[in-house]
Amino acid sequence: MNMQIINSIRAEWLKTKHSTASWLCLIGGTFIPLIFIVGLLKDHRTIDMYTDVPNAWTYYFFQVWQYMQVFLLPMGLILATSLITQVEFRNNTWKLVHTTPQPYAHIFIAKFIVLLGMTLLFFIYFNISWYISAVVPSFVFDGSFPKADFPWNQFFMSNWKIFLTCLPVLGLQFLLSMHFKNFLIAIGGGLLLLIGSLILAGNWTYAYLIPYTYPTLSFMGDAAFVQQIHMYAFCAGYFALFIAVSYVLYSRKTEKG
């Protein structure tokens, strides 16, 4: 990666400063863990009290994630992608971006990397606030950390798999937001697909063909089914397809601002 593209990414990242997307990322990432902190403090409980499961950390992780994964996470991705990508349409700045000395491919890649970076930041906010939500009640009531060993491998693998299920949503939302000036097309289209996938996920055999069903299917936790339909391969495939189509549409645009 040469300096030119790094500079493009730095410039793109600067655009997220003070933006609604960065606030959405922070609030969206910490919202559910904060509710859990309040709940645990109110009920005078710590995660050490989850005694009926082999690992309290893992149990607590999925307990918090389940509220995020099915609706809030895809919903947040739909909104954040639209906000980040449409910054040029909103400010009428495509004509500025396209008259700077950057190859079109760099502009496209920089925008997408910033989107991935914001998603990563969302995961970091979530995981840190989730950890705090587990530790703070223990400190308050026991004066010590939770007793069980922290399952690092499982923690990272779970995060990675959830991130993979987000990729088709990110890819298609990025495509819609880059291509259509009207943000309602990206947000409306995303919401329709999300609601449709929520309804169909448990009711239709081939629902896994809808790119927005993967966070739900992952939440449902049927590992055999996930493996049988090669869900993660579908995630990667859809993601690659959407990004490729998005780049072709972007680079072939006859009016660039």
Next chain:
Amino acid sequence: MNVMSNTSACILTHHLTHQFGKDAPVVNQVNLEVPVGSIYGFLGPNGAGKTTTMRLLLGLLKKQQGTIQILGKPLDAHRVSIMQSVGTMIESPSVYAHLSARENLRILQHIYTCKPERIEAVLQITGIADTGTKPAGKFSLGMKQRLGIAMALLNEPQLLILDEPTNGLDPNGMIEVRELLHKLHQESGITIFVSSHLLSEIEKLATHTGIIHRGSMRFQGSMQALRQAQEKKAVTSILADNMVRAKEILNDMHILSETENNYITISGQAPENIIRLNKRLVEGGVGIMEITTRKHDLENIFMNLIQNEYANH
């Protein structure tokens, strides 16, 4: 149309043509030639094709026909390196409303990889250094316009392309922008390509001008050439006590004349010729009762140009 030498052209287009859909071409066979170091006023009424031409020059619209060379390089093959030396502001200023003036400039500083000191320098030049952390979205139109110009100047461009930079400004703001552009031109020798639909603006600012109407160039050349055209179109009317003798003297001087409403009219005479003519008439025994010259001002010439009168000059 006047033709300039292309040996030192900063912008050179050849038969540039563009049409939207199946409509008539918005830009039709435009041959622009912007000399290095000039302030080139690109003049035309609203909808004449100015912005479309400028968007083509910057690659914002995909070129359909013709060629574009900027700073001696073809735009198609060298867009990125050309843009390193070009500053632009097309239509309304493009600013990120949620960021301050400095943050807007920092975005471009990363891309141009210019020194951070340039940010303060252009803020000082454009007079918006005291805007602090105020988001650009809360700026007045004049301040946004200044920020747009600051962004265009950040990379110390060789060529500045500005589309109606005084649009929406009050008279004081218009004078300030004009003075700023003059100063930039004089101090750094930068070539400025500026569009406007206001003849008075271009007249006060430009060294060269191109006039476009309905997508076609109607005039291109120096402001001096345009003023000469103005002189050529001056009409002198003479009222004398002996009109027959006066016409004879004019014929002797090989000056074509016509009689109109009891006046002899002659056209395209420089002031020194009128003095000489007056002297000859008096010496020839003709009593001059009235002699007046009605010049075509630039506004008249502009109106005539866009109504095709000068199309073949």
